[in-house]
Amino acid sequence: MIDDAPERINETHDPALxxxxxxxxxxxxxxxxxxxxxxxxxxxxxxxxxxGVAIGDQILDLARSAEAALLxxxxxxxxxxxxxxxxxxxxxxxxxxxxxxxxxxxxxxxxDGWGADPAVLVRMSDAELxxxxxxGDYTDFYASVFHATHVGSLFRPENPLLPNYKHVPIAYHGRxxxxxxxxxxxxxxxxxxxxxxxxPEFGPTGRLDYEAEVGFLIGRxxxxxxxxxxxxxxxxxxxxxxxxxxxxxDIQAWEYQPLGPFLSxxxxxxxxxxxVALEALAPFRTAAFARPPDDPRPLAYLxxxxxxxxxxxxxxxxxxxxxxxxxxxxxxxVRLSGGSLRDMYWTMAQMVAHQTSNGCNLRTGDLLASxxxxxxxxxxxxxxxxxxxxxxxxxxxxxxxxxxxxxDEVMIRxxxxxLGYPRVGFGECRGLVGPARQAAQP
Numbered sequence: 001m002i003d004d005a006p007e008r009i010n011e012t013h014d015p016a017l018x019x020x021x022x023x024x025x026x027x028x029x030x031x032x033x034x035x036x037x038x039x040x041x042x043x044x045x046x047x048x049x050x051x052g053v054a055i056g057d058q059i060l061d062l063a064r065s066a067e068a069a070l071l072x073x074x075x076x077x078x079x080x081x082x083x084x085x086x087x088x089x090x091x092x093x094x095x096x097x098x099x100x101x102x103x104x105x106x107x108x109x110x111x112d113g114w115g116a117d118p119a120v121l122v123r124m125s126d127a128e129l130x131x132x133x134x135x136g137d138y139t140d141f142y143a144s145v146f147h148a149t150h151v152g153s154l155f156r157p158e159n160p161l162l163p164n165y166k167h168v169p170i171a172y173h174g175r176x177x178x179x180x181x182x183x184x185x186x187x188x189x190x191x192x193x194x195x196x197x198x199x200p201e202f203g204p205t206g207r208l209d210y211e212a213e214v215g216f217l218i219g220r221x222x223x224x225x226x227x228x229x230x231x232x233x234x235x236x237x238x239x240x241x242x243x244x245x246x247x248x249x250d251i252q253a254w255e256y257q258p259l260g261p262f263l264s265x266x267x268x269x270x271x272x273x274x275x276v277a278l279e280a281l282a283p284f285r286t287a288a289f290a291r292p293p294d295d296p297r298p299l300a301y302l303x304x305x306x307x308x309x310x311x312x313x314x315x316x317x318x319x320x321x322x323x324x325x326x327x328x329x330x331x332x333x334v335r336l337s338g339g340s341l342r343d344m345y346w347t348m349a350q351m352v353a354h355q356t357s358n359g360c361n362l363r364t365g366d367l368l369a370s371x372x373x374x375x376x377x378x379x380x381x382x383x384x385x386x387x388x389x390x391x392x393x394x395x396x397x398x399x400x401x402x403x404x405x406x407x408d409e410v411m412i413r414x415x416x417x418x419l420g421y422p423r424v425g426f427g428e429c430r431g432l433v434g435p436a437r438q439a440a441q442p
Contacts, residue, residue: 008282008310012103015421018111021121023056030415030425031055036105037274037426038087038239041127049085049130054274054427055109058121065120070108074101086134087275091219091238092364098219098238099279129273131181132241133217137366138174138269139355140213140245145289145345147374150386166295169302169346169354171371172260174245179269179367182242182429188406188436189267191251204436205248205264208404211372212319212382212412213243214341215271216348217365224361230304233352234278236362242272242317242414242429243369249385249403271367272414272429280424284416286312288347301357302350311347315426316340317373317414319382324407325397333411334396337387339373339380406435 012034018025019033031037031054041052041059052059062082065071071079078097081089090098108115142148145165152160164170188204195201219238222228228236245265252264288311297303304311317340322333346354351368372382381387384403392400404410410433414426 008285010282012106012279013283013421017106019055019109020111020113020116021056021058021109023058024109026056027423029056030423030427032422032424033106033109034422035276035280035424036102036109037276037280038090038132039274040086040130040132041122042130043122044126044128051082051084051087051090052122052127053105054124057124059124059127060105060109061120061122065108065115068117068120070115070117070120071104074104087132087238088134088365091133091217094220095235095238095278098277102277102279129181129183131179131271132273132275133365133367135176135179135365135367136363138176138179138369139171139367140174140265140369140371141346141351142170142371143344143346143351144371144374144382146343146376146380147372147382147386150374150381150389154385154389166345167299169351171351171355174269175266176367178266179271182270182272182427182431184270184431185434186246186268186270186431187434189248189251189263190436191248191263192254193250194254200254205251206403207249208433209247209249209384210319210404210410210412211245211247212317212337212339213245213369213371213373214315214317214414215241215243215370216351216368217241217275218362218368219364221363221366222356222361225359226361227301227359228352228356228362230302230349230353231306233349236352237278237348239275239277240281240315240426241275242412242426244270244410244412244429244431245369246270246431247383268431270429270431272427274427276424276426281313281315281416283418283421284314284424285310286314286342288312289343289345291345298350301353304349307347307349311349312342313348313416314340314342314418315414315416317382317412320411320413321395321401322409322411323395323397323399323405325399326395329397331396333409336393337379337381339375339382341370341373343375343380344370344373404433406433408433
């Protein structure tokens with residue numbers, strides 16, 4: 001836990017706040033009243049998607065809240081966005097309006113009982129959580145210097161970190177069509193894999209991996225040709241989610257030269273269903289990554305005193321795995337690793353500023369991902385490629401893993417903690433690996 005934070009803390013973070021939803025007052029919940037992440041869900045017997053807010057083990061149904069006149073104090077525009085079928089209309093209104101809604105929700109859910117109407121709640125166990133955002137574009141960064149160094153050492157032992165890394169936030173454009181919500185099964189992908197000599201073979205990947213990341217969802221975008229200054233960058237971030245950017249390492253090794261990942265990544269990326277508003281994370285902000293004295297200073301458009309002081313975030317990201325054999329033996333998932341977003345070489349603001357520095361326009365619903373979150377210490381590696389570079393992982397069932405097997409379930413969990421403040425969690429980003437589909441070779 002940390003014991004300091006910048007001055008953006010306000011009344012919505014008050015540790016004394018309590019809710020009439022009793023499960024939200026547990027010290028173990030991911031979703032206390034100080035969190036209130038947004039998502040999209042539908043009741044098991046209702047096909048209509050709707051915006052909801054996680055509170056303890058319940059979901060506040062915003063459409064039903066509007067019907068119950070609990071949103072009457074909001075503007076027509078904000079009320080309509082809260083009753084939409086995705087988060088995009090709300091995100092497009094910007095962080096000021098999102099903050100106004102968040103403060104109103106605290107009044108509804110506060111312990112004084114102003115909105116104490118069980119009819120506006122749905123148990124999470126009775127709901128299907130859906131993809132919360134209509135995602136337009138997807139950018140995957142490579143912001144952990146530890147991940148870049150670990151991976152580079154496998155392929156370039158004498159020069160693991162390329163010379164541009166400490167000058168420019170490295171990223172590549174992904175695709176949004178195969179981004180899925182937590183719980184969606186993941187089919188083992190097939191592709192070209194290097195065989196004997198330099199001739200490829202086509203078949204299922206034998207080196208399927210996860211990548212534990214954090215995603216930043218864009219609220220208001222920027223006009224084409226108008227870069228976002230670094231000190232304004234976070235005003236364009238609506239909230240954060242967890243990301244598993246699945247990777248087929250053997251397909252990647254064959255295809256990535258000279259242009260980078262393609263089919264080794266585009267088969268699926270999983271995101272968590274709850275989007276935590278950036279405002280909810282204010283108590284957990286910290287200084288940006290402390291660069292060694294001999295590292296180059298960022299260029300002017302990536303430099304900011306405010307970013308250096310509070311551009312980091314104490315967000316712990318943990319990875320758990322449960323194999324089919326473990327499930328059969330009723331064994332709990334095993335924790336493989338845990339890293340922190342605070343250890344990323346490049347901050348959220350720097351990533352946004354860099355992507356738009358050439359005039360690229362971001363749009364509501366765009367997803368920027370941090371890249372694999374890894375730290376300097378053993379056990380903080382955010383993917384199997386790093387974690388098993390010295391030896392395979394031993395599972396409680398007696399199995400070993402270098403890469404994922406069919407039947408393996410990967411669970412990524414995230415949370416923020418600070419002494420004196422309730423824990424703010426992100427829920428889970430979960431995916432179960434299934435066998436490759438039988439199909440004729442393309």
